[in-house]
Amino acid sequence: MVVSVSFAFTFLYLTGPRGLGAGEAGVLSGVAGLGLVAGNFTGGWYGDHFGHRRVLLTSAALSGLTLLAVPYLPTTALFAALPLAQYTSGTQRASSSALVATIVPGGSRRQAFALMRSASNGGFTLGPILGALVATRYSYDWLYVAEGLGSVALAWWTARVVPSRGAGRQAGSPEQGGRGGVWTALRERPAVLVLLPAIVVIDVVYRQQYSTFPVFLADHGMDARVYGALLSINGGVLLCLELPLALALRRRSPLRIVGVGLLLVGGGYGVLLLGAGVGTAAVMMGLLTTGEALYKTTATAYVADQAPDHAQGRFQSLYAGASISGVVLSAPLGGALYEAAPTTLWPLCATLGALAGAAVLLSARTRSRERTGSGPGRPTHPQPLSRRSGSGRYGATRRLRG
CATH class of the missing domain: 1.20.1250.20 (MFS general substrate transporter like domains)
Known part of the structure; x- marks a missing residue:
């Protein structure tokens, strides 16, 4: 949710205070959108290899610092800064979902993700209204400053509150039994x-x-x-x-x-x-x-x-x-x-x-x-095991998950 409000006003910001034409603003907005999608597709890979908590903390901090810098950058630098902000936002989204999936037990994940989406929907409901008020009454620059501070605050909160243990380990580690x-x-x-x-x-x-x-x-x-x-x-x-x-x-x-x-x-x-x-x-x-x-x-x-x-x-x-x-x-x-x-x-x-x-x-x-087991000879596909105490590796037999 951190970049959603500023991203909604990006085209207006580029064609207004930054003075870009509609064509240039459209290209930059499109490249930034590609950065968001790319971050979503790759964020989980980083978490599997370096830990989801660590990736969430790093991506939130980098996103926040980039957004804080946007008002002070020359317009040409935005072609690098805005895609980077969106890429780290996508990485942040994927790593936060993986972090929840890692910490919350299987039977409670629907409720946990619903709670996350409720917070996001609350921001989506109020954010554009507040963003429009800030942009028109004060300056578009304050949108990027506010969201940058919010993203940095998320990194600080993650470092202080989210436990480092059990928050995503490296792939293939003994705890995970990667195979x-x-x-x-x-x-x-x-x-x-x-x-x-x-x-x-x-x-x-x-x-x-x-x-x-x-x-x-x-x-x-x-x-x-x-x-x-x-x-x-x-x-x-x-x-x-x-x-x-x-x-x-x-x-x-x-x-x-x-x-x-x-x-x-x-x-x-x-x-x-x-x-x-x-x-x-x-x-x-x-x-x-x-x-x-x-x-x-x-x-x-x-x-x-x-x-x-x-x-x-x-x-x-x-x-x-x-x-x-x-x-x-x-x-x-x-x-x-x-x-x-x-x-x-x-x-x-x-x-x-x-x-x-x-x-x-x-x-x-x-x-x-x-x-x-309906249908004679119907093949079944192995499903992931629930976490177990001990080594956590897959056993010789697997049970189907409902």
């Missing part, structure tokens, strides 16, 4: 291999709400006030709904919950086929928000539960990168299609959401059959 690479571990977990591309697809669909959806509203006579109200509903409902849902559904099949969530996201865009109006837009946002509350926390916890100890960070990085891929892909893909054939965008979004949800539900059904 095999991450791709070997993924091949042993086919449900995760289905889930990750489904998350990429749904994230491209989900993030149309930030690109083509407001254009669609404007094209049908609804101004920015309607769009802002819908986003506020999204943040507020998530803040109230996500943690209670995680508690209520903690004993339910995670893959089925994720699958239903993906179907709801696709169904939200399908509602737009009924017509353009405030009512259909509100129903669309309600379905989208409910789907998000179901799938995001549950999918994060499921990947953590499936990860072997020595690759927990890399599993979290794969999920974190997949779950934010729409930041780079959704606007150019959706924008190009909306410009070329606007009537086909929402049916395609609904179809892709349905296919992603169906794929995850099918993998849940396959896993259920494997656990019950």
Whole structure:
């Protein structure tokens, strides 16, 4: 959450106080977005090798110092500083998820990740309002100073509060019993291999709400006030709904919950086929928000539960990168299609959401059959062991995780 507010105002900052043209500002914003995605994909690797606490502390401090420097740097230096700030922010996101997955026992991870997302949603609800107030009344520079101080404070808090023991050890250490690479571990977990591309697809669909959806509203006579109200509903409902849902559904099949969530996201865009109006837009946002509350926390916890100890960070990085891929892909893909054939965008979004949800539900059904042993000669795939006392290495026999 640390860089989210300043990143939301980056384009305005570059075209306003910094005096860049729209083209240059777009290139710099795009490169910074790529840095964010790259940080998510690689942050877990650092944690597996150097410790998740150490990586979180280092990335938060580096991100904070970079943000603090932004107001004082020449404009040309921003082409290095902003991508670096976003890269360290992505690294920070992946390492914090891996740290939670390492410290929190498997049965409580959904609640833990839901609590993290509640804090993030609270920041998303209040941050843009406060950011706009600071930028317009004072200066954009104060956004970067405030967030830089916040990131440095997170590094300080991590150093003081998070215990160094049990916060992620080096891969292959005796405590972790590291064995095999991450791709070997993924091949042993086919449900995760289905889930990750489904998350990429749904994230491209989900993030149309930030690109083509407001254009669609404007094209049908609804101004920015309607769009802002819908986003506020999204943040507020998530803040109230996500943690209670995680508690209520903690004993339910995670893959089925994720699958239903993906179907709801696709169904939200399908509602737009009924017509353009405030009512259909509100129903669309309600379905989208409910789907998000179901799938995001549950999918994060499921990947953590499936990860072997020595690759927990890399599993979290794969999920974190997949779950934010729409930041780079959704606007150019959706924008190009909306410009070329606007009537086909929402049916395609609904179809892709349905296919992603169906794929995850099918993998849940396959896993259920494997656990019950239905079907003669059906092969089963080894699943990760729960942590044990003692050496923590994999034994000769493995039990399936529910």
